[in-house]
Amino acid sequence: MTNNNIYFVANWKMFGDVKSVNSLNRVIKLTKSKKYKNIKIIYCPPYTLLDRLVGKTKNYNIDIGGQDCHFDMNSGAFTGSISSTQIKKLGCKFVILGHSEKRNEGDTNFIINKKIKSALNSKLNVIFCIGETKQEKKRNKTFEVLKKQIFECLKNIKIKNNLLIAYEPVWSIGTGNVLYHDDLRIVVNKLKNIVKKKYNKHIKILYGGSVNTKNISELKKVNNIDGFLIGNASRNVNKFIDIIKKSSN
Numbered sequence: 448m449t450n451n452n453i454y455f456v457a458n459w460k461m462f463g464d465v466k467s468v469n470s471l472n473r474v475i476k477l478t479k480s481k482k483y484k485n486i487k488i489i490y491c492p493p494y495t496l497l498d499r500l501v502g503k504t505k506n507y508n509i510d511i512g513g514q515d516c517h518f519d520m521n522s523g524a525f526t527g528s529i530s531s532t533q534i535k536k537l538g539c540k541f542v543i544l545g546h547s548e549k550r551n552e553g554d555t556n557f558i559i560n561k562k563i564k565s566a567l568n569s570k571l572n573v574i575f576c577i578g579e580t581k582q583e584k585k586r587n588k589t590f591e592v593l594k595k596q597i598f599e600c601l602k603n604i605k606i607k608n609n610l611l612i613a614y615e616p617v618w619s620i621g622t623g624n625v626l627y628h629d630d631l632r633i634v635v636n637k638l639k640n641i642v643k644k645k646y647n648k649h650i651k652i653l654y655g656g657s658v659n660t661k662n663i664s665e666l667k668k669v670n671n672i673d674g675f676l677i678g679n680a681s682r683n684v685n686k687f688i689d690i691i692k693k694s695s696n
């Protein structure tokens with residue numbers, strides 16, 4: 448992996464409380480070191496912590512993002528939802544969309560397409576997640592599924608530098624199973640080519656799914672990956688920092 452702008456996205460999912468905010472102190476310290484000037488750290492906490500994390504990191508090289516948003520960017524009668532405009536106005540720069548855990552709750556490619564449009568209209572950068580299930584992988588459907596997710600979710604969207612793709616195989620999330628070496632390199636290459644061919648745009652691809660302190664040294668050898676989307680290990684500051692350090696050696 449080249450050292451050019453490596454992304455480390457911490458997806459805290461539905462974890463964390465006000466005490467978790469202090470865990471950023473050590474990460475802030477790390478970002479002050481010249482050695483790590485090419486890394487981009489993005490924290491995506493639950494909505495309840497967005498405001499605090501924006502305040503905590505505003506003078507440092509760390510960005511904050513939401514984990515989802517509603518497809519309507521305007522205010523409205525949508526109980527339990529949050530709009531891309533609200534996330535943006537808090538001072539966030541990113542939003543994760545298309546995560547398999549949201550797809551499991553009912554987000555279709557059609558809905559994700561509308562959410563991505565809303566986020567981009569609100570001037571948020573999008574971390575767009577795609578990934579195949581275990582069954583789809585077994586049936587050799589990986590690329591069919593990934594292509595469909597890309598084409599349907601990005602329909603009528605002009606891709607600029609405001610969108611990253613996070614390739615997160617569903618079978619890898621929270622399981623300890625990871626795609627390595629040439630297998631991962633091939634998928635990432637194919638995804639970059641698919642996007643280049645269809646949208647004439649070079650896109651950054653992150654890998655997500657059970658990234659941890661033990662497998663990061665192998666994962667970083669896959670030199671076409673632009674960074675990582677990290678769930679469980681990102682909530683433990685020692686592990687998160689260890690992952691960043693090992694990726695940057």
Ligand code: 13P
Nearest residue numbers: 458620621656657678679
């Ligand atoms: P884990 O790192 O816990 O497998 O989660 C990955 C993920 O879903 C990040 O979005």
